Amino acid sequence: MSVMLDEPDSQTTQLQGSRLQAETTAVRLHIRWPGTRKSLSRDQKQQAAGAFDADSRTLSAAKRLFDTSHPAFRAVSAVKTKATSLWKGMTLPYIEPGVRLLRRSDVSEFDSQLTNIQYELSESVNELDRCFSELVDSARDQLGHLFDPADYPTTVSDLFAISWDFPSVTPPTYLRTVSPELYQQECRRVQARFAEAVELAEQTFAEELSQLVNHLAERLSGSADGKPKVFRDSAVTNLTEFFERFQHLNIGSSDELDQLVENARQVISGVSPQDLRDRGSLRQQVASSLTRVESSLDELMSDRPRRNVIRGPR
Known part of the structure; x- marks a missing residue:
């Protein structure tokens, strides 16, 4: 990645930047999340295109693997939203994608709250895992010939995760x-x-x-x-x-x-x-x-x- 920036236009801005650097630390939020849609195979797209007498090469089609409006999945998604909102709400933007600036005085609180959110995610995913077979059975009925059992894992417990780290944004001391x-x-x-x-x-x-x-x-x-x-x-x-x-x-x-x-x-x-x-x-x-x-x-x-x-x- 290359970044081209305007030069700071005043000594005041440079001093403010130095203060911001001294008072904050960089933080990234990592979210592992499974896909809920899958593109149709070539044969399936050809069949779909045939219904409209269209060229399959011009057609983009995907199937929804399961009902994302199911209460168990919505509960898991709510935890994801909560984590993202916390990350953005407690931090300032930084110019590197995926990196934000957290006040050093807030590090402990930030870490504690996200640890609690991790626990909430684990509980929500466990509930989703318990009723995942129900979602798969429903998908089988809804998708008809598009249903493929190979699209579904036996458990979803390892497919969701939230983590965070504090990357260095300063020059290496060596x-x-x-x-x-x-x-x-x-x-x-x-x-x-x-x-x-x-x-x-x-x-x-x-x-x-x-x-x-x-x-x-x-x-x-x-x-x-x-x-x-x-x-x-x-x-x-x-x-x-x-x-x-x-x-x-x-x-x-x-x-x-x-x-x-x-x-x-x-x-x-x-x-x-x-x-x-x-x-x-x-x-x-x-x-x-x-x-x-x-x-x-x-x-x-x-x-x-x-x-x-x-x-x-x-």
Whole structure:
């Protein structure tokens, strides 16, 4: 993989990058998951194409191996979602795919929570394994001639796994003695990457806040069929959760972004979803204030265009 980056545009950004590097550690989440679909064989595709008088070479077809809406499989999938949400929720983005930055003070908590999730996954997979024959029998009935017993393992207990590691994103220390010049070159490269990560974090926070503010403002504005638009409690609670996460993860690299987050927080501070449903004047006031925040966010993001990160073949 080759990466071409814009050079950090200021000494301030470099200093912020150095601080980010000192306060965080890189973390990867690994998820092993079986496929739930399988491409049809050549003969099967030819049969399917024949039904439409089509050339099988232009046809892409696959079969669903089993019902993924089954409660046991959905329970396993929910654990996967929980692990991914935790990983993303406790970390900042980094410029290498699959790698994020975790505050060093959060390492123990992160490890503990994922260990619990591993246990939840084990319990859910055991339950899925107990009723897997039921899913296979159902697939036999649903797939007809497409059913192939060879597609199904005798147990699924070893097909699911969640793990994590803390890869090094700093130059190897042996380079100091092998090639001091190369070591310094690598140090500068790492410094540039963390400077880029600072701006990537700002950009990610700004875009997420913009989406949340836009969604709530849109639901609070106007009406549908002569009645106020319906919105879920999550339209408000998602913003509250964002403010908590921003406060914890924010590296204080952008005064403008900090102020806009605070402005948005003040708009909904002490306001419950039910308040917005019951009080029309409050509803319009909040919508108007959020629209102003959104406009300021748009200006901020247009002044700071997306960084030019070009990734080569992986």
